[in-house]
Amino acid sequence: EAGVVQSPRYKIIEKKQPVAFWCNPISGHNTLYWYLQNLGQGPELLIRYENEEAVDDSQLPKDRFSAERLKGVDSTLKIQPAELGDSAVYLCASSLGSNSPLHFGNGTRLTVT
Amino acid sequence: QKEVEQNSGPLSVPEGAIASLNCTYSDRVSQSFFWYRQYSGKSPELIMSIYSNGDKEDGRFTAQLNKASQYVSLLIRDSQPSDSATYLCAVTAGGGNKLTFGTGTQLKVEL
Numbered sequence: 001e002a003g004v005v006q007s008p009r010y011k012i013i014e015k016k017q018p019v020a021f022w023c024n025p026i027s028g029h030n031t032l033y034w035y036l037q038n039l040g041q042g043p044e045l046l047i048r049y050e051n052e053e054a055v056d057d058s059q060l061p062k063d064r065f066s067a068e069r070l071k072g073v074d075s076t077l078k079i080q081p082a083e084l085g086d087s088a089v090y091l092c093a094s095s096l097g098s099n100s101p102l103h104f105g106n107g108t109r110l111t112v113t
Numbered sequence: 114q115k116e117v118e119q120n121s122g123p124l125s126v127p128e129g130a131i132a133s134l135n136c137t138y139s140d141r142v143s144q145s146f147f148w149y150r151q152y153s154g155k156s157p158e159l160i161m162s163i164y165s166n167g168d169k170e171d172g173r174f175t176a177q178l179n180k181a182s183q184y185v186s187l188l189i190r191d192s193q194p195s196d197s198a199t200y201l202c203a204v205t206a207g208g209g210n211k212l213t214f215g216t217g218t219q220l221k222v223e224l
Contacts, residue, residue, distance in 0.1 A: 033212075040217075042216045091157075104156040
């Protein structure tokens with residue numbers, strides 16, 4: 001089966017610029033996650049979707065971050081405006097359900113200069 | 114107290130030895146436990162999942178869960194240099210089944 005697909009793989013932007021990441025989950029996976037991972041740290045949840053509904057976005061900095069999952073399949077994560085501290089790897093993952101194992105995409109490495 | 118705690122390492126073991134990785138968690142009602150392996154510059158990949166007390170074996174890997182003591186461990190038998198990676202423990206916690214990761218333990222298998 002095809003895995004979780006993320007794009008772009010790398011992104012370099014200047015601070016205050018907007019940026020968007022895209023994720024296509026594994027077919028049939030209703031649960032989609034966006035995680036942020038800093039160097040030397042474990043992934044930290046930003047938002048979790050069950051189909052098209054965001055069921056946990058408590059860790060999403062809503063002043064600059066937004067996400068959507070139209071039609072319950074693909075998802076986009078946006079940052080506007082980006083700050084230097086946003087430099088990290090943004091991981092998308094999907095699973096059959098909330099208690100099922102997660103399958104991760106390759107991630108997007110964001111560098112904000 | 115962090116929700117999921119791991120020793121960051123590095124843990125160094127000789128080739129062929131048993132590597133033992135440990136993880137403790139704070140939420141007593143946690144239901145699902147996972148071990149992920151992450152190579153440098155790569156995404157985490159699932160190694161093991163365990164849901165009930167006891168041991169679960171898969172090839173050279175054994176996951177051990179003790180809910181009373183709130184710890185989960187991963188044993189890697191006959192360690193190989195290709196096992197050198199960071200191992201992330203993940204636990205579902207909270208009423209909403211939120212999956213929380215530890216900071217990971219770096220394993221180095223030396224020739």
